[in-house]
Amino acid sequence: MGWHEVADGVFQRRYNPLDVSVCVVRGSDGLAVVDTRSSPWQADELLADLRELSREPVRWVINTHAHFDHCFGNQRFGPGSDLDVPIYGHVGVPGYLDRYERPLLAGWIARGGEQAKEWLEVVVTPPTELVSGQYSLDLGDRALRMLHLGRGHTDNDLLLHIPGAGAWLLGDVIEESGPPCYGAGCFPLDWPVTVDRLLVLLADGDVLVPGHGRPVGKPFVRAQQEQLAGVAGLIRELHGAGVPAGRAAEAGGDRWPLPVDGLAPAIEAGYAQLSRGERGGAP
Numbered sequence: 001m002g003w004h005e006v007a008d009g010v011f012q013r014r015y016n017p018l019d020v021s022v023c024v025v026r027g028s029d030g031l032a033v034v035d036t037r038s039s040p041w042q043a044d045e046l047l048a049d050l051r052e053l054s055r056e057p058v059r060w061v062i063n064t065h066a067h068f069d070h071c072f073g074n075q076r077f078g079p080g081s082d083l084d085v086p087i088y089g090h091v092g093v094p095g096y097l098d099r100y101e102r103p104l105l106a107g108w109i110a111r112g113g114e115q116a117k118e119w120l121e122v123v124v125t126p127p128t129e130l131v132s133g134q135y136s137l138d139l140g141d142r143a144l145r146m147l148h149l150g151r152g153h154t155d156n157d158l159l160l161h162i163p164g165a166g167a168w169l170l171g172d173v174i175e176e177s178g179p180p181c182y183g184a185g186c187f188p189l190d191w192p193v194t195v196d197r198l199l200v201l202l203a204d205g206d207v208l209v210p211g212h213g214r215p216v217g218k219p220f221v222r223a224q225q226e227q228l229a230g231v232a233g234l235i236r237e238l239h240g241a242g243v244p245a246g247r248a249a250e251a252g253g254d255r256w257p258l259p260v261d262g263l264a265p266a267i268e269a270g271y272a273q274l275s276r277g278e279r280g281g282a283p
C-alpha cells in the first residue's frame with residue numbers, strides 16, 4: 001500500500017498481517033519510527049521500506065504499547081543492532097511483555113510448523129527509555145509528545161501527539177479496521193475514561209492514526225468512546241445484578257454495543273475489577 005503522508009511530515013504505512021500501522025515522524029534531526037511489526041523478518045522489510053521514504057537516519061523508535069504486532073521487530077532497532085537507537089515506551093511495557101507476550105511467543109514456538117521459524121528468531125526487546133505520564137521528544141525542528149492518559153486497551157498505552165502537524169498516533173486505544181480489541185490485560189472499565197481524557201485534548205481538525213486502519217477524526221473517536229462506555233456500563237450493570245460472568249455475554253443480548261464474540265476478555269477483566277471493589281478510571 002506504500003507510505004501515506006497523513007499530516008505534514010507524518011507518514012503511515014499499513015502492513016499485513018493484521019493491518020498494523022507503522023508511522024514515521026520526520027524531524028530535521030532524523031526519523032522517529034512508531035512501532036516495529038511482529039518479527040525481525042517483518043522489521044527488515046520495514047527497514048527496506050523506510051529507505052524508500054527517506055535517506056534521513058532513523059534516530060528514535062517509539063512503541064505505542066507492548067502487543068507483539070507493535071514491538072516484536074524492536075531487535076532490529078535497539079541495543080546490539082546496526083541502528084542501535086533508543087526505543088521509547090511506557091514504563092508498564094517490560095512487565096506486560098513478561099506477563100503476556102513472552103508466554104504467547106513460547107506457545108507459538110512450541111506449536112511448531114512453518115510459522116514457528118519466524119517466531120524462533122524473535123528476541124523480545126523491551127524499550128530502553130521508559131516513559132510515565134508525559135514526555136516530549138525533540139526531533140530538531142519539531143517536538144513529539146508522548147502521553148499516557150490512563151489504562152484501557154492495555155495498562156501501557158502511549159498516545160503520541162505532533163502538535164505542529166495536528167496529528168496523533170493512537171496505537172490500539174482507537175481502532176478503525178475492526179472493533180476495539182479487548183485482550184489479555186485489558187481494562188474495560190477504565191478505557192472509556194481514558195478516551196474521554198483524550199477527547200478533551202483533540203482539536204476539530206486533528207488527524208488521528210489508529211493502530212489498525214485508516215486515519216480518523218474527532219467524531220470517530222467520540223463514537224468509539226460511546227461504544228466503550230456502553231460496554232463498561234453493561235458490565236457494571238450485569239455484575240451489580242448478580243449475573244455470573246459466564247452468563248453475562250448472553251444476558252446482555254443485543255444491548256452490547258460491540259460484537260459480543262470479542263467481549264469475553266472485557267467481561268472477565270471487568271468482573272475481576274469490580275469484584276476487587278475497583279470502579280475503573282484511575283490514571
Ligand SMILES: [Zn+2]
Nearest residue numbers: 065067153172
Ligand atoms: Zn494492541
